Amino acid sequence: MNIDLSYEIPNAKEYNNLRIISGLSPKDETASEIGLRNSIFMITLRDSDKLIGMGRIIGDGGCMYHIVDIAVAPPYQGNGFGHLIMSEINKYLDNHAPKSSYVSLIADVPADKLYKKFGFDYSAPGSVGMAKRY
Template sequence: MNSHIQLGHDVPEAEEYNKLRVKAGLSPKDIEASRRGLQGSLFIATLRLEGKLIGMGRVIGDGGCIYHVVDIAVDPDHQGQGLGKRIMAEITGYLDHNAPPTAYVSLIADVPADRLYRQFGFEETAPASVGMYRRF
């Protein structure tokens, strides 16, 4: 990892969070919803270069039974440097130290990012279960 890239656990500003999401190919979110959601995170890993948010990931959930890994994003200008792996290593460390043995940890993987998540022990749930969502 570039030695100038700083790993942190700060809550990003809603605007920079959305800017990174869009640049990384994720959908934009409402700014106020982003503020509320970011504040409600159980854990956040951020990567910054000269103060600019270039990567992040977070864990949401109830802090006991259910944990969900979301918002794994790396600025395309900085992809291919192992930054996604660094973010997932931080998240995995948090989960290893905080999630009880009976906790359910999930994520929805976009292809080809599923290859990254497999390196950290995540497996597909199908055919026993499938991911579902509801759009508003």
């Protein structure tokens, strides 16, 4: 398996396709284009030209960072690609996030086990994740 690692922004259609096949919710195409363009950091994995994995960081680039869109296409899961994506994200944060930065993510189970390997811990009961969808 020859997988190419890149920091290029995928197009909105392939981004949404990966989200859907990975079990994440689809996003509006216009919103996807804006969101992808405004990412702080992006990593993508491709098998030939096909997007098979990704992850990104959003936030203000100083105080707050939020890890989102950690996704690996089902046929490629179980091969360490999620770990590779998180390693690259962690490396970026180690080199760019100022001291006292807050880095957060919302973990779907069982992916929480992967995130714990990178030093993330549950915020409850002191705080809990909340969401509002449009």
